[in-house]
Amino acid sequence: MKIDLRELIAHGLIDEGTAQRIQQFYKNKSRDSGSSRFMLILSLIGIVLVGLGLILIVAYNWDQFSKWVKIGISFIPLLFSQALGVFVLRKKSNESLWAESVALSILFSVGIAISLLSQIYNIEAEISGFIKWWIILTMAIPFIFDSRSVSLALWVGVGWYLTSISWNMDQAYDFFPLVIILVLMVWYVLQWRKGMQHHLLILHHWTIPIVLTIFLFFNSSLLCERFVVVACLITFIGFGALAFGPFSEQKFLSNGYRTAQFLGIWITGMLMTFDFFWTDSIAGNILVCLTSGNPLLPAIFLIALGLLIWYHFKQRIPPEPDHMTWLGLALILVLFIGEIHPATGQFLSNLFILAAAAKLIYDGVTGENLIVVNLGLLALTVWILAWFFGHDFSFIWKGLLFIALGLLCFGINWMIIKKQKRI
Amino acid sequence: MKSGWKWILFTGVVLFQWYMLGSWIYREERTISSGVFIKIPCQQVDPKDPFRGTYFNINPIPAQFEYTDSLRFTRGQTVWINYEKDSGDVYTFYSVQPDSETPEMPVYIQSQIKFTFPVYPDSVYSATLEYPFSNLYVNEKAAPDLLEQYNKALSDTTIKVYAGLHVLNGKASLEGLWIGNRRLE
Numbered sequence: 001m002k003i004d005l006r007e008l009i010a011h012g013l014i015d016e017g018t019a020q021r022i023q024q025f026y027k028n029k030s031r032d033s034g035s036s037r038f039m040l041i042l043s044l045i046g047i048v049l050v051g052l053g054l055i056l057i058v059a060y061n062w063d064q065f066s067k068w069v070k071i072g073i074s075f076i077p078l079l080f081s082q083a084l085g086v087f088v089l090r091k092k093s094n095e096s097l098w099a100e101s102v103a104l105s106i107l108f109s110v111g112i113a114i115s116l117l118s119q120i121y122n123i124e125a126e127i128s129g130f131i132k133w134w135i136i137l138t139m140a141i142p143f144i145f146d147s148r149s150v151s152l153a154l155w156v157g158v159g160w161y162l163t164s165i166s167w168n169m170d171q172a173y174d175f176f177p178l179v180i181i182l183v184l185m186v187w188y189v190l191q192w193r194k195g196m197q198h199h200l201l202i203l204h205h206w207t208i209p210i211v212l213t214i215f216l217f218f219n220s221s222l223l224c225e226r227f228v229v230v231a232c233l234i235t236f237i238g239f240g241a242l243a244f245g246p247f248s249e250q251k252f253l254s255n256g257y258r259t260a261q262f263l264g265i266w267i268t269g270m271l272m273t274f275d276f277f278w279t280d281s282i283a284g285n286i287l288v289c290l291t292s293g294n295p296l297l298p299a300i301f302l303i304a305l306g307l308l309i310w311y312h313f314k315q316r317i318p319p320e321p322d323h324m325t326w327l328g329l330a331l332i333l334v335l336f337i338g339e340i341h342p343a344t345g346q347f348l349s350n351l352f353i354l355a356a357a358a359k360l361i362y363d364g365v366t367g368e369n370l371i372v373v374n375l376g377l378l379a380l381t382v383w384i385l386a387w388f389f390g391h392d393f394s395f396i397w398k399g400l401l402f403i404a405l406g407l408l409c410f411g412i413n414w415m416i417i418k419k420q421k422r423i
Numbered sequence: 424m425k426s427g428w429k430w431i432l433f434t435g436v437v438l439f440q441w442y443m444l445g446s447w448i449y450r451e452e453r454t455i456s457s458g459v460f461i462k463i464p465c466q467q468v469d470p471k472d473p474f475r476g477t478y479f480n481i482n483p484i485p486a487q488f489e490y491t492d493s494l495r496f497t498r499g500q501t502v503w504i505n506y507e508k509d510s511g512d513v514y515t516f517y518s519v520q521p522d523s524e525t526p527e528m529p530v531y532i533q534s535q536i537k538f539t540f541p542v543y544p545d546s547v548y549s550a551t552l553e554y555p556f557s558n559l560y561v562n563e564k565a566a567p568d569l570l571e572q573y574n575k576a577l578s579d580t581t582i583k584v585y586a587g588l589h590v591l592n593g594k595a596s597l598e599g600l601w602i603g604n605r606r607l608e
Contacts, residue, residue, distance in 0.1 A: 071448060078444075082437050089433060093426060113444050119560040121451040122597040137443060140436045144429050 043101045051108030067120060074116035077109035088145070096146070103147030110137045128164040131157050135180055142187045148200035152207060154184055159211040162218050173222070177215055196250060205247070206256030209239050213260065222297050226339065229268060230332055231297070234305045236264030237328040241308050244325075265328045266379065269356070270386060272331060272349035278342040305332070327356045353383055361412070368416050377409050451596050458591030459530055461506065461514040462601055465586045479559045479573060479600060481586050487551040488519050489542060495521065496536050496550045503531040503593060504552065513585065519552070526593070533593035556588065556597040569607055573600065 005019040014022075054077065065073070084102045092098035111134050117123070118130065135157045142151035158180050165174065188208065191201055216235050220228045243258035252258065271277055312325060330352045338345015360376030363369070384405065388398055465483045490496060502521055505528035506514035517528050537553040561569055573584070587598040587606070600607040 075444070078440065082440075085433060085437075089426070089429060093429070110440060113440075117444060117447055121447070122556055122559050123447065123451065133443070137436075137440050140432055144433045144436065 043097060047101055047104045047108065051105070051112065054108075054112055070116065070120050074113045074120070078106075078113050081105040081109040085145070099145040100147050100149050103141050103145035103150045104153075106141055107138050107150050107153060110134060126164075128161055131161045131164065132176060135161070136176075139180060139183055142184070148191070148198060148204070151184060151187055152200055152203055154180070155204065155207045155211055158184070159207070159214055162211070162214045165218075167218050167221060177218065181211070181215060192246060196247065197254065202254045205250070205254060206259075209256050209260035213264065219297065226335065227298055227301075229272070230335055231301045232268050233265060233328045233332050233335075234301045234308070236261050236268070237308050237325050238304060239264065240325045240328070241311055245311070262324050265324045265331070266353075266356075269327060269331050269349060269353045270382065272334065272338075273346065273353055273383065273386065275346070278338060278346045323356065323359055327352060350383075350387070354380075357383060365412060365416065368419055370413065370416055373412055373416060374409075377405075377412070381405055381409075450594065454591045454594050454596040455589045455598070458589035458594070458596065460512055460587065460589055460598070461530060462512050462585035462587050463506065463514055463516075465584055465600075479561065479570070481554070481557055481559055481597065481600070483554050483586055485516055485552070487549050488516075489547055489549050490519075491547060493541075493545075493548050496539055496548075498536055498539055500536045502534055502536060502552075503527075504534050504554075506530045506532070519550075522593075530590055531593055532588075532590060532595045555595055556586070559586075559597055559600055565608075572602065572607060 005014070005022060008014045009016060009019055081102065085106055088095075088098045088102045114130060114133055114137075135154055138150065139154060141147055142154070158177055162177055185208075188204060191204075196202070196205070212235065216231060217228075220231070223231055239257040240261035243255055243261055247255045247257055308325075309329070331349065334345050334348045334352065337348060357376050357379040360379060361373055362376075364371070364373030364376055384401060388401065463483050465481055496502070496519075500521065502519050503524070503526045504519050505517040505526055507517040507528055508530075509515045514530055519534075520527060522533065532555065534555060535553045537551040539548060539550045541547070542549045582603050585601040587601055589596045589598060
């Protein structure tokens with residue numbers, strides 16, 4: 001809140017004493033918020049270290065205790081942290097330092113209890129089972145204590161779980177990740193109303209796209225091979241809708257969705273330029289996917305795509321500087337064309353990737369934005385590298401092209417810097 | 424969210440946490456106190472778990488079995504592993520059957536099929552078993568010595584290694600490891 005106090009005094013709206021009190025109030029407020037943030041960070045680190053330390057010391061060295069003493073010890077941290085939870089809900093429910101600390105301590109005490117019980121009885125041998133129960137028993141904690149740190153830990157836990165289980169779907173579908181992701185997503189979206197700038201929430205903006213991408217691959221065996229690529233592109237376009245919709249006001253470092261969208265669509269597009277992607281193609285495979293097997297997931301993805309296009313055309317997203325959404329949509333179209341004629345698909349993939357890189361360079365040059373220019377140059381270099389090493393050209397041509405690329409990179413940067421200095 | 428809902432949710436979470444953890448203890452204690460104690464032959468070892476410390480990897484025999492009807496077993500299927508009495512409290516593998524059937528023997532363990540693959544196409548198939556117990560946790564300091572004893576016993580073909588279990592209605596609770604008649608501790 002920026003107010004010119006002198007102007008208010010001059011207009012007789014407030015007197016000198018009131019102005020001083022207002023100044024003092026905001027000085028104290030900024031000092032308090034700075035110190036409480038520092039305290040919060042220290043407390044969180046402290047609780048994490050104490051939690052891990054307790055697990056390591058007790059779990060590794062308690063042979064001399066009887067079984068029931070061990071069970072008692074397992075429950076002491078949980079009892080203590082739950083009692084602290086009652087205290088916080090009664091007396092300190094509005095203080096984030098207390099709420100975050102107690103939420104984390106409950107999270108770790110549940111982890112300690114599961115670890116020690118499974119050690120005492122030799123149960124739950126797989127790490128995935130351990131993580132699963134840890135998440136189930138603590139998934140409501142973010143809702144109760146408004147805890148961003150526990151929510152973040154749970155998202156990391158879901159990512160860990162997804163990477164520690166089999167992705168082969170010969171067995172019954174594991175609904176656990178889906179349910180947890182939906183529950184955690186509700187809490188996350190509710191937090192948007194309170195602002196997106198909190199440090200721990202910013203970490204969510206990076207963690208969630210990563211976990212969702214892993215989740216997509218976890219589900220990939222439910223889809224036909226070619227449709228996985230379509231699903232990837234739709235997911236990355238969805239990240240773009242978030243990046244340029246609700247997150248459009250966020251700075252680059254607070255907007256993980258933007259990076260996920262750019263990298264995701266770019267890497268998928270690059271893969272589509274290679275020979276191997278098209279040589280194994282079976283014409284009409286995607287159409288078979290849509291009409292046979294499991295039509296539910298392709299239908300969900302295609303409906304999502306429809307909604308994303310509608311969202312885009314409603315002009316709710318400000319114009320994008322990198323046009324990755326359009327590249328993603330074009331690549332989906334290319335996939336369908338390539339199913340009928342693979343050579344055309346590969347040619348169009350190369351064309352669109354090259355056009356997107358050229359557009360980035362053009363946008364960067366006209367907007368005098370060095371980051372965008374160099375991003376475009378980097379994209380172009382990666383494409384040329386991949387293309388040249390995949391094809392048999394003489395070393396003279398390869399050498400000449402690299403020299404040309406180097407000179408282009410140097411020349412464009414020099415031109416923009418010179419332009420900026422002149423201004 | 425209003426504070427009243429938080430109280431209700433918190434109470435629910437606390438009760439749920441105690442119920443779940445307590446039910447694990449109850450299930451294990453019931454299996455230990457009411458179940459049959461058996462010893463089954465097993466094979467080899469492994470390292471550490473980041474949370475639960477040093478453990479032995481228990482690999483009961485058999486790790487896999489063969490069958491002829493390709494439709495009888497699939498990956499991830501829950502099955503009964505039946506055991507027959509050998510001598511004393513030592514039991515040996517008898518058969519595997521789907522858990523939809525009544526167990527053939529009084530002592531059986533609920534388990535899962537890990538993988539299935541053909542041995543001779545269209546005639547003999549093989550399935551690997553995933554036992555519900557695979558880790559025996561031991562004290563960090565005692566581990567190297569126990570590991571040495573265990574490995575020595577496994578390499579000596581004259582000594583048999585057994586996993587001691589309490590078994591009740593298909594549920595198994597791992598008690599420890601035995602080298603011959605001596606418990607490893």
